[in-house]
Amino acid sequence: MSDLEIISPGLFTTVQDSGRYGYQSYGIPVSGAMDMYAYKMANYILGNSESDAVLEATISGPRILFRSPMEIALTGGDMSPSLNGDMIEMWRSVEVKPGDVLSFGELKSGARTYIAFFGGLDIPLTMGSRSTYARGEIGGYLGRQLREGDKLKVFRKTGIDGGSLSKRLNPLYIPEYREEKQVRVVLGPQKEYFSDLGIETFLCSEYRCTAQIDRMGYRLTGPKVESISGTDIVSDGIAFGAIQITNGGEPIIMMSDRQTVGGYAKIACVVWDDLSKIAQSKSGDRIRFKSVAIEEVQSARL
Amino acid sequence: MKTKYTCSGDRAITVEFGDKISETVSRRVSAMKREVERRRIYGVEEVVQTYRSLLIYYDPIRGYRELEKELIEIERTLETEERTPERTVEIPVLYGGEFGPDIEAVSRHCGLPVDEVVKRHAEGRYLVHMIGFTPGFPYLGGLDESISAPRRDTPRLKVMKGSVGIAGVQTGIYPIESPGGWNIIGRTPLKLYSPEREVPVLLEPGDYVSFKSIDRDEYKRLENMVERGEL
Numbered sequence: 001m002s003d004l005e006i007i008s009p010g011l012f013t014t015v016q017d018s019g020r021y022g023y024q025s026y027g028i029p030v031s032g033a034m035d036m037y038a039y040k041m042a043n044y045i046l047g048n049s050e051s052d053a054v055l056e057a058t059i060s061g062p063r064i065l066f067r068s069p070m071e072i073a074l075t076g077g078d079m080s081p082s083l084n085g086d087m088i089e090m091w092r093s094v095e096v097k098p099g100d101v102l103s104f105g106e107l108k109s110g111a112r113t114y115i116a117f118f119g120g121l122d123i124p125l126t127m128g129s130r131s132t133y134a135r136g137e138i139g140g141y142l143g144r145q146l147r148e149g150d151k152l153k154v155f156r157k158t159g160i161d162g163g164s165l166s167k168r169l170n171p172l173y174i175p176e177y178r179e180e181k182q183v184r185v186v187l188g189p190q191k192e193y194f195s196d197l198g199i200e201t202f203l204c205s206e207y208r209c210t211a212q213i214d215r216m217g218y219r220l221t222g223p224k225v226e227s228i229s230g231t232d233i234v235s236d237g238i239a240f241g242a243i244q245i246t247n248g249g250e251p252i253i254m255m256s257d258r259q260t261v262g263g264y265a266k267i268a269c270v271v272w273d274d275l276s277k278i279a280q281s282k283s284g285d286r287i288r289f290k291s292v293a294i295e296e297v298q299s300a301r302l
Numbered sequence: 303m304k305t306k307y308t309c310s311g312d313r314a315i316t317v318e319f320g321d322k323i324s325e326t327v328s329r330r331v332s333a334m335k336r337e338v339e340r341r342r343i344y345g346v347e348e349v350v351q352t353y354r355s356l357l358i359y360y361d362p363i364r365g366y367r368e369l370e371k372e373l374i375e376i377e378r379t380l381e382t383e384e385r386t387p388e389r390t391v392e393i394p395v396l397y398g399g400e401f402g403p404d405i406e407a408v409s410r411h412c413g414l415p416v417d418e419v420v421k422r423h424a425e426g427r428y429l430v431h432m433i434g435f436t437p438g439f440p441y442l443g444g445l446d447e448s449i450s451a452p453r454r455d456t457p458r459l460k461v462m463k464g465s466v467g468i469a470g471v472q473t474g475i476y477p478i479e480s481p482g483g484w485n486i487i488g489r490t491p492l493k494l495y496s497p498e499r500e501v502p503v504l505l506e507p508g509d510y511v512s513f514k515s516i517d518r519d520e521y522k523r524l525e526n527m528v529e530r531g532e533l
Contacts, residue, residue, distance in 0.1 A: 021348045235353055272362070
């Protein structure tokens with residue numbers, strides 16, 4: 001018997017976890033939640049393990065019918081969630097009963113909402129992860145985005161009564177998603193492909209998210225970044241947040257479902273903690289890049 | 303070229319051994335990957351091998367400078383390391399016909415008869431420089447330059463699984479149905495990617511590949527074996 005049923009899937013809702021590491025040398029992308037912070041917090045609120053699988057909804061949320069009692073938590077972008085028509089609070093645990101319906105309305109902030117379930121989604125592991133890689137048709141629910149009528153299960157945790165968790169995240173840890181953002185980057189690994197003017201343009205201009213944004217990457221538009229003699233390179237690896245510059249001079253930020261290798265020079269890479277800001281961006285949002293030294297980012301975290 | 307260590311953000315380091323496609327560079331990349339994995343370096347999470355570099359993901363608790371120092375030390379020991387024996391995987395291919403729709407174009411481009419294109423392609427020994435683009439897609443180096451041909455002007459929206467292609471001096475095999483701009487000269491019945499297997503791909507960087515020209519009957523026989531899980 002299933003614990004939840006998808007009445008309608010929303011724009012693009014998939015099962016995600018912390019990602020599929022260890023297979024990139026085989027050409028298999030990492031995938032995983034786009035906004036790692038919001039994803040982890042959703043599990044944290046419920047007392048789940050950090051790598052439990054959740055749902056990631058994009059721009060417009062799903063409608064979900066619950067068939068079992070459980071605790072859920074919603075984090076990330078605010079899509080006006082409600083339970084049986086009554087607005088519910090995000091960033092805290094919410095108790096649901098059989099027959100309850102979770103639905104979403106207007107997108108108020110951000111772009112992606114995470115829905116975590118006490119115990120985590122019961123989905124088979126594919127190469128060590130439950131993340132959906134829709135292009136490669138692996139992981140998650142049958143390797144694809146959710147559809148109407150899909151039925152999912154959650155793992156039962158023993159020895160804990162999941163009915164009275166009632167945890168709320170300290171508001172200090174709730175991020176604000178703005179339409180204008182400053183994002184820290186570490187320059188490299190191919191910054192020498194760009195002229196001084198090119199790097200200055202990149203760091204001093206405002207870029208706008210185009211309509212070509214998905215789990216693979218974010219194409220931006222704005223002042224062209226000048227290279228010295230083109231940006232074609234012999235392909236090398238692409239890290240989460242790597243910023244490739246096309247031969248047309250426009251940045252592409254590589255995200256969760258990025259291909260493992262690529263042939264455009266990378267001017268910089270977004271600092272891990274700031275990737276959430278990109279993941280929560282939608283078409284039309286504005287981004288400025290700020291260069292930081294590697295030591296500065298890493299010492300700040302320790 | 304001197305090895306270059308650079309940041310790929312605050313959780314990955316790029317170790318670049320060259321900027322060209324070459325066997326010498328590829329061998330060093332393989333040797334370094336083996337060594338980094340063998341030593342189980344504290345903080346290292348995943349090592350990704352490409353044509354000319356390694357992308358090493360790490361826990362930032364290690365600190366970039368400290369990890370870089372350790373990697374430089376490891377690189378110094380590489381020369382003296384024994385090479386592990388290379389594996390050669392034979393890939394049966396049915397060349398031409400409906401399975402190799404671009405073989406005529408390659409033949410015209412190179413000014414060689416189709417038979418000769420097949421012969422020269424099957425005679426080669428190819429190094430798997432890297433796997434990428436789609437799960438299990440091998441980028442093979444070592445193509446006889448007399449049969450090299452540029453990418454198609456218009457990429458196909460759908461290249462069938464198992465298709466063997468040529469683009470410039472590279473040759474490769476499409477493990478899953480995907481779009482692609484390479485000249486398709488044949489098809490193999492072998493499965494290059496099976497997500498259910500523990501090692502999901504047939505080929506790994508550092509392997510060698512040889513091709514064997516097979517006829518339609520042999521293709522059918524092998525295809526049946528693959529379907530029954532016997533191959």
